Amino acid sequence: MSVINLAIAGDLHGAWGDDDRELLLKVNPDAILFVGDLGEGDFRLVKSIANLPLPxxxxxxxxxxxxxxxxxxxxxxxxxxxxxxxxxxxxxxDYPPISVVGGRPCSPGGGYFLTTQVKGVFGPVSLEESAIRIFQASQNASKSIPLILLAxxxxSGLGSEAFSICGRDWKNPSLDWGDKDLAMAIDLIRKERSIDLVVFGHMHHKLRLGKGYRQTYYRDSxxxxxLNAASVPRKGIDESGELLSHFSWVQFLDGQIAHASHRWYRKDASIAYQETLLNTAL
Incomplete structure (x- = not known):
C-alpha cells in the first residue's frame, strides 16, 4: 500500500522558528505545503522555509x-x-508522487485583484489570463498521480455566509470572498482531468464578527x-502551559485521500488535539 503524508502550514504571520523546523522533522511528513502570509516580507523566515530538508x-x-x-x-x-x-x-x-500547481500569488481574495507589487514582478495579468496560467501549469502534471492546487x-463558489470556507466575516454583509480566477481554472482543468485537493488559507478559522468558527473542509459533487488551513494564531498553549503548534494533515492511500485533519502538536511531536475532517483509512 502506497502512503503519502502531507503537512500543511496555514497562515504563519511570523509564527515560525527553529522549534517549528525541529517539530516538522520529528513529525516527518513526505512534503509540506505553505499557503502564504508567511511573515510580512521577513527574508530570514523565508530562507528558513526554503532551506527545509524535505520537499x-x-x-x-x-x-x-x-x-x-x-x-x-x-x-x-x-x-x-x-x-x-x-x-x-x-x-x-521525484518523491512523493504528487503534483502541486500554484494559483495567483499574494491574493487578497474578493474575486480578482492584482497588487502593484505582483504587477511589478509579473506584469499586468487579467482575470482570464490568470486562470489560463493556472490551467497551463496543470497541463505539465502527470495524470497518473494526484493533483493538488495550492493557493x-x-x-469562489463555495458559499457566501460568514462561516463559509471562503466567506467574508469581517464586514457586513457577508460575501463569497473566493478567487474567481481559481474557480475558472478549476473548471478548465476538470475538462481534462480530476483535481484531488485544493489547499488554501487567508480566511482565518476563527470568525471576527460573532462567535464561532468557519467551515474549513468541503467535498464537492x-x-x-x-481545505482551509488558516488556523490563526497557529501557536497556542494547553492547560498545563505547554506550547502547541498547528499543522493541517492530509494522507493519501494508493493515490486517494483517506485522511484530513487539523492537528495541534506538542514539542515532542505527540498530538495534543486533532480535529478529524475525513478518515476512511483502515
Whole structure:
C-alpha cells in the first residue's frame, strides 16, 4: 500500500522558528505545503522555509507582497524560495508522487485583484489570463498521480455566509470572498482531468464578527476536497502551559485521500488535539 503524508502550514504571520523546523522533522511528513502570509516580507523566515530538508511548495499571500510598489521585495522572496515557489507554476518532485500547481500569488481574495507589487514582478495579468496560467501549469502534471492546487485564497463558489470556507466575516454583509480566477481554472482543468485537493488559507478559522468558527473542509459533487488551513494564531498553549503548534494533515492511500485533519502538536511531536475532517483509512 502506497502512503503519502502531507503537512500543511496555514497562515504563519511570523509564527515560525527553529522549534517549528525541529517539530516538522520529528513529525516527518513526505512534503509540506505553505499557503502564504508567511511573515510580512521577513527574508530570514523565508530562507528558513526554503532551506527545509524535505520537499516543499510555497504560495505567498497578500501579507508577503512587500511594502515597495516596485515589487523588488516580492521578487527577492521568490528568488529565495527558488523551485519551492508555486506562483502560477507546477511544483513537481521525484518523491512523493504528487503534483502541486500554484494559483495567483499574494491574493487578497474578493474575486480578482492584482497588487502593484505582483504587477511589478509579473506584469499586468487579467482575470482570464490568470486562470489560463493556472490551467497551463496543470497541463505539465502527470495524470497518473494526484493533483493538488495550492493557493492563498480559495476559489469562489463555495458559499457566501460568514462561516463559509471562503466567506467574508469581517464586514457586513457577508460575501463569497473566493478567487474567481481559481474557480475558472478549476473548471478548465476538470475538462481534462480530476483535481484531488485544493489547499488554501487567508480566511482565518476563527470568525471576527460573532462567535464561532468557519467551515474549513468541503467535498464537492465531483470528489474534490477543499481545505482551509488558516488556523490563526497557529501557536497556542494547553492547560498545563505547554506550547502547541498547528499543522493541517492530509494522507493519501494508493493515490486517494483517506485522511484530513487539523492537528495541534506538542514539542515532542505527540498530538495534543486533532480535529478529524475525513478518515476512511483502515
Amino acid at each position: 516543499s511548495a510555497v504560495m505567498l499571500g497578500n501579507h508577503d507582497r512587500g511594502a515597495d510598489a516596485s515589487g523588488d521585495q516580492l521578487q527577492s522572496q521568490l528568488a529565495i524560495l527558488g523551485d519551492s515557489n508555486c506562483s502560477w507554476r507546477l511544483r513537481d518532485w 492563498h485564497s480559495g476559489p 465531483l470528489g474534490t476536497i477543499y
